[in-house]
Amino acid sequence: MKIYWRCCLLxxxxxxxxxxxxxxxxxxxxxxxxxxCKSSSQIPISYGARATFRNEINSxxxxxxxxHTSKDVTDExxxxxxxxxxxxxxRDLIWMHWQNMLKGWINMLGDLDDLALSLALPKNLPDxxxxxxHCTGLIKLLPDFKNLYTAHATWNSYQSMLRLQKMYVLHYKxxxxxxxxxxGYKMAFTSYPAFVQYMSALRQSTDDFYxxxxxxxxxxxxxSNSNQTLFGLINPLCVMEYIRSMIANRLAVDGNxxxxxxxxxxxxxxxxxxxxxxxxxxxxxxxxCKGKAExxxxxxxxxxxxxxxxxxxxxxxxxxxxFPSYNIPYFPTIFNLxxxxxxxxxxxxxxxxxxxxxxxxxxEKQAGITNLRDMFNTMRYNDxxxxxxxxCACVPPYSACNAIAARNDLNPANGTFPFxxxxxxxxxxxxxxxTSWQLRKxxxxxxxxxxxxNISRGIPPFVWSEFDxxxxxxxIGHPDVWxxxxxxxxxxxx
Numbered sequence: 112m113k114i115y116w117r118c119c120l121l122x123x124x125x126x127x128x129x130x131x132x133x134x135x136x137x138x139x140x141x142x143x144x145x146x147x148c149k150s151s152s153q154i155p156i157s158y159g160a161r162a163t164f165r166n167e168i169n170s171x172x173x174x175x176x177x178x179h180t181s182k183d184v185t186d187e188x189x190x191x192x193x194x195x196x197x198x199x200x201x202r203d204l205i206w207m208h209w210q211n212m213l214k215g216w217i218n219m220l221g222d223l224d225d226l227a228l229s230l231a232l233p234k235n236l237p238d239x240x241x242x243x244x245h246c247t248g249l250i251k252l253l254p255d256f257k258n259l260y261t262a263h264a265t266w267n268s269y270q271s272m273l274r275l276q277k278m279y280v281l282h283y284k285x286x287x288x289x290x291x292x293x294x295g296y297k298m299a300f301t302s303y304p305a306f307v308q309y310m311s312a313l314r315q316s317t318d319d320f321y322x323x324x325x326x327x328x329x330x331x332x333x334x335s336n337s338n339q340t341l342f343g344l345i346n347p348l349c350v351m352e353y354i355r356s357m358i359a360n361r362l363a364v365d366g367n368x369x370x371x372x373x374x375x376x377x378x379x380x381x382x383x384x385x386x387x388x389x390x391x392x393x394x395x396x397x398x399x400c401k402g403k404a405e406x407x408x409x410x411x412x413x414x415x416x417x418x419x420x421x422x423x424x425x426x427x428x429x430x431x432x433x434f435p436s437y438n439i440p441y442f443p444t445i446f447n448l449x450x451x452x453x454x455x456x457x458x459x460x461x462x463x464x465x466x467x468x469x470x471x472x473x474x475e476k477q478a479g480i481t482n483l484r485d486m487f488n489t490m491r492y493n494d495x496x497x498x499x500x501x502x503c504a505c506v507p508p509y510s511a512c513n514a515i516a517a518r519n520d521l522n523p524a525n526g527t528f529p530f531x532x533x534x535x536x537x538x539x540x541x542x543x544x545x546t547s548w549q550l551r552k553x554x555x556x557x558x559x560x561x562x563x564x565n566i567s568r569g570i571p572p573f574v575w576s577e578f579d580x581x582x583x584x585x586x587i588g589h590p591d592v593w594x595x596x597x598x599x600x601x602x603x604x605x
């Protein structure tokens with residue numbers, strides 16, 4: 112515990128003076144009544160749902176939403192009430208995020224691109240399918256089982272940086288015939304305004320990074336599919352990926368069950384590599400206890416249209432002490448089926464599982480992780496001007512994309528790059544989240560919002576007013592300067 116708190120003290124928690132909003136919903140004869148209030152003490156004991164919301168985006172980079180429903184009302188009433196109360200309290204952020212990013216489908220965003228391609232296959236595949244780079248994940252087991260960290264860094268367009276940390280406590284039942292509460296009734300995650308606002312029975316992130324009451328921590332990074340023949344296997348009548356992942360989060364009690372639930376009714380859309388960490392199967396070492404990792408601690412599943420593959424990779428995690436995730440399939444069958452071998456033959460080592468720059472950077476950096484601060488700094492690592500592993504056949508001879516946390520805005524607009532992913536664009540690592548054995552017990556994680564920066568290494572904070580594309584990209588509600596410190600948010604009612 113001393114080590115844990117010492118590490119936490121090295122992080123700066125920003126205190127905000129922003130107003131906290133409260134609200135609650137009550138039900139009477141199937142009629143919903145909503146009231147907003149100024150303090151939690153004004154919320155009655157009997158409620159259908161209650162929530163607290165605070166927008167600190169201008170001071171910490173995050174807004175915070177906590178929603179609890181009552182077990183005394185039906186699942187349908189819980190879901191409706193939770194959706195209503197979130198929509199009301201976050202309505203301003205929803206409107207701004209819609210203008211910045213969406214103006215179309217919200218919850219199906221990841222699935223929609225693949226659906227569109229399957230219905231009208233173009234002759235040339237979009238760059239996003241060839242050079243997919245959405246997120247970095249890392250699981251790190253410390254020597255002698257001292258701790259187990261699970262982390263995720265979102266990669267996205269900079270317009271997306273209206274961010275929320277969310278906590279949902281939803282007392283759903285396993286089924287109409289089984290009144291037992293679902294294992295994943297409580298969940299903390301990072302997300303965006305409106306995502307699954309109108310599918311409140313599920314509640315989704317799209318990052319994805321979830322700390323769940325079942326003891327699981329789940330995360331994913333998107334994998335590329337450049338095999339055009341697979342798009343004919345996409346089934347729009349199956350269950351979309353965002354629904355299947357959330358059902359697995361809610362119902363699974365271990366990683367094996369998570370992968371089995373997720374595999375059902377594979378739509379073949381929004382294809383990802385999911386890593387499922389079961390903290391129930393990990394015991395940290397202490398003065399009186401020898402640490403251990405039980406079988407089933409780490410499950411990994413990858414999806415393509417018409418095919419999934421999953422395995423228990425606990426033994427590999429124990430032997431290597433880490434598992435990285437960086438948008439390239441781990442399983443050889445998935446890699447080849449998705450066109451990975453063709454991409455390597457055509458474009459080179461950047462597309463290889465063991466030869467990609469992020470693969471080598473993660474391998475090098477994870478070896479130096481000894482505490483929470485090291486883990487967090489690893490997830491924010493970018494030293495593209497000096498790190499030999501960030502080199503490429505480019506002019507200048509490096510790319511800010513070749514890092515654990517990309518900063519593609521820093522690549523010169525007049526530079527020469529072999530493909531668009533390495534070039535100048537409004538895209539990069541937009542956050543980092545790290546949880547540990549101790550933190551996840553309270554559904555907490557160290558988090559930072561915004562692109563990484565390190566002035567001493569020539570990486571300035573991202574500033575919209577100084578970005579050459581800024582005038583042409585909507586960023587309503589964003590701070591101008593993104594130079595926030597990491598925080599650990601403490602949930603009010605947990």
